[in-house]
Amino acid sequence: xxxxxxxxxxxxxxxxxxxxxxxxxxxxxxxxxxxxxxxxxxxxxxxxxxxxxxxxxxxxxxxxxxxxxxxxxxxxxxxxxxxxxxxxxxxxxxxxxxxxxxxxxxxxxxxxxxxxxxxxxxxxxxxxxxxxxxxxxxxxxxxxxxxxxxxxxxxxxxxxxxxxxxxxxxxxxxxxxxxxxxxxxxxxxxxxxxxxxxxxxxxxxxxxxxxxxxxxxxxxxxxxxxxxxxxxxxxxxxxxxxxxxxxxxxxxxxxxxxxxxxxxxxxxxxxxxxxxxxxxxxxxxxxxxxxxxxxxxxxxxxxxxxxxxxxxxxxxxxxxxxxxxxxxxxxxxxxxxxxxxxxxxxxxxxxxxxxxxxxxxxxxxxxxxxxxxxxxxxxxxxxxxxxxxxxxxxxxxxxxxxxxxxxxxxxxxxxxxxxxxx
RNA sequence: GGAGGAGUGCCCGAGUGGCUAAAGGGGGCGGACUGUAAAUCCGCUGGCUAAGCCUACGUUGGUUCGAAUCCAACCUCCUCCA
Numbered sequence: 001x002x003x004x005x006x007x008x009x010x011x012x013x014x015x016x017x018x019x020x021x022x023x024x025x026x027x028x029x030x031x032x033x034x035x036x037x038x039x040x041x042x043x044x045x046x047x048x049x050x051x052x053x054x055x056x057x058x059x060x061x062x063x064x065x066x067x068x069x070x071x072x073x074x075x076x077x078x079x080x081x082x083x084x085x086x087x088x089x090x091x092x093x094x095x096x097x098x099x100x101x102x103x104x105x106x107x108x109x110x111x112x113x114x115x116x117x118x119x120x121x122x123x124x125x126x127x128x129x130x131x132x133x134x135x136x137x138x139x140x141x142x143x144x145x146x147x148x149x150x151x152x153x154x155x156x157x158x159x160x161x162x163x164x165x166x167x168x169x170x171x172x173x174x175x176x177x178x179x180x181x182x183x184x185x186x187x188x189x190x191x192x193x194x195x196x197x198x199x200x201x202x203x204x205x206x207x208x209x210x211x212x213x214x215x216x217x218x219x220x221x222x223x224x225x226x227x228x229x230x231x232x233x234x235x236x237x238x239x240x241x242x243x244x245x246x247x248x249x250x251x252x253x254x255x256x257x258x259x260x261x262x263x264x265x266x267x268x269x270x271x272x273x274x275x276x277x278x279x280x281x282x283x284x285x286x287x288x289x290x291x292x293x294x295x296x297x298x299x300x301x302x303x304x305x306x307x308x309x310x311x312x313x314x315x316x317x318x319x320x321x322x323x324x325x326x327x328x329x330x331x332x333x334x335x336x337x338x339x340x341x342x343x344x345x346x347x348x349x350x351x352x353x354x355x356x357x358x359x360x361x362x363x364x365x366x367x368x369x370x371x372x373x374x375x376x377x378x379x380x381x382x383x384x385x386x387x388x389x390x391x392x393x394x395x396x397x398x399x400x401x402x403x404x405x406x407x408x409x410x411x412x413x414x415x416x417x418x419x420x421x422x
Numbered sequence: 423g424g425a426g427g428a429g430u431g432c433c434c435g436a437g438u439g440g441c442u443a444a445a446g447g448g449g450g451c452g453g454a455c456u457g458u459a460a461a462u463c464c465g466c467u468g469g470c471u472a473a474g475c476c477u478a479c480g481u482u483g484g485u486u487c488g489a490a491u492c493c494a495a496c497c498u499c500c501u502c503c504a
Contacts, residue, residue, distance in 0.1 A: 265458080268458065269458060269459080270459080271459055271460070272457095272459045272460060273459085273460075274459095275459090298457075298459090299456090299457040299459090300457090301457080301459070302457055302458080302459080305457095305458085305459085329458085333458065367451095369468090369469065369470090370469080370470070370471095370472090371467095371468075371469060371470080371472090372451085372467085374472085375451080375452080375466055375467070376451075376452065376466090378452095378466085379451080379452040379453065379465065379466060380452070380453060380465095381451080381452040381453070382452095392472090411451090411452085412451075412452060412453090412458090413452095413458055414458040415458090416458090
């Protein structure tokens with residue numbers, strides 16, 4: 001598509017120059033025209049998130065970073081929470097229908113997502129980013145009215161040509177009308193935002209291309225509006241895996257699903273080869289600084305990784321949490337746990353009730369099950385207060401906790417915890 | 423509508439009556455080496471109140487002392503024919 005990371009000299013708008021140089025652009029419906037529009041004045045742009053989980057994860061950071069840049073450069077972001085579309089389920093590139101979500105679940109998920117958005121974008125004031133829920137208009141439609149107003153602008157022929165549904169059709173897996181109409185709903189969202197807020201740009205993941213195109217086309221056919229679509233690339237790590245999955249699961253943005261400390265550690269553990277790319281995509285350091293850090297060699301790259309981790313954590317969890325995570329990490333890895341805030345807290349009664357080492361490993365999240373913890377211990381990967389413990393029957397006793405009622409626990413070389421009983 | 427083939431653990435993929443919690447590979451985790459990196463080598467990789475027990479080879483039944491393996495029905499996918 002569009003070469004990422006290369007400054008585009010012929011572009012007039014600062015916004016596109018920055019996005020391109022950061023590597024945040026994958027495809028655009030009309031790069032030149034969008035460039036002209038962005039150069040001419042403030043543009044309102046939106047990105048939507050369905051309520052499929054109680055928290056966003058690092059994959060969502062790409063469109064969110066794009067929105068941050070746009071806001072920073074004088075444009076206006078709108079974030080659409082998919083309270084309406086989540087009731088349908090996006091079939092894009094999936095071979096099976098998503099399980100339908102209950103209203104209650106959707107509401108809970110939206111609350112969790114909202115929290116991260118509020119951190120990532122500035123919602124204050126006249127020019128602040130706006131948060132809207134598409135249930136607001138989608139639930140108002142009456143069926144016949146909807147079909148007459150919008151159905152005429154979509155042809156099934158065209159809808160079936162999108163890659164996002166083709167694999168499902170090719171595999172002869174059922175694609176229900178419910179799911180098939182998802183792209184219509186997203187298209188209507190775009191038009192609705194154009195009407196209500198003069199929004200003319202939609203940003204999304206590369207899997208959203210088909211849905212975005214539908215909106216752009218609806219805008220043109222429906223009322224002659226020129227709308228734009230921009231997708232961000234799908235990020236894979238140097239080893240080829242989809243980014244953001246760890247043994248413990250997704251890398252969540254919500255602090256209750258993944259602690260800022262663990263979040264910071266995720267970035268700290270970036271492979272060497274990914275450091276330049278991640279600095280560009282996930283931090284807002286000036287490019288000359290990004291380049292300087294990217295050129296560091298060997299062990300020196302560790303400094304760049306720390307900066308990367310602290311920068312991203314600052315954006316997602318705030319400066320205070322980031323500084324804290326950095327300090328916790330430094331102290332834990334240096335083996336100086338004194339005067340340190342715990343990474344985990346457990347009630348003191350747990351000790352009296354009798355707490356096994358395996359149970360503790362599961363509680364802290366270093367193992368997914370008792371058996372998993374057992375294997376970890378038997379493999380010699382567990383340290384309790386810096387001493388290897390390979391007996392899976394080991395119990396935690398008051399003798400293990402120091403003056404501060406805390407103990408340190410490590411699983412392997414990179415996962416460390418300071419657990420306080422209180 | 424007819425004929426044939428296939429459905430195995432996170433993924434790919436062997437396995438045609440007991441020795442199969444299921445070969446091999448990938449991925450993941452741990453150990454050694456390092457720099458909380460990569461590469462390499464080694465180990466582990468269903469659950470539990472753990473020398474025992476439970477769950478598992480598309481689903482449900484059946485045959486058998488014993489089934490991922492045999493039989494029946496059903497579901498799904500693939501190929502060929504109409």
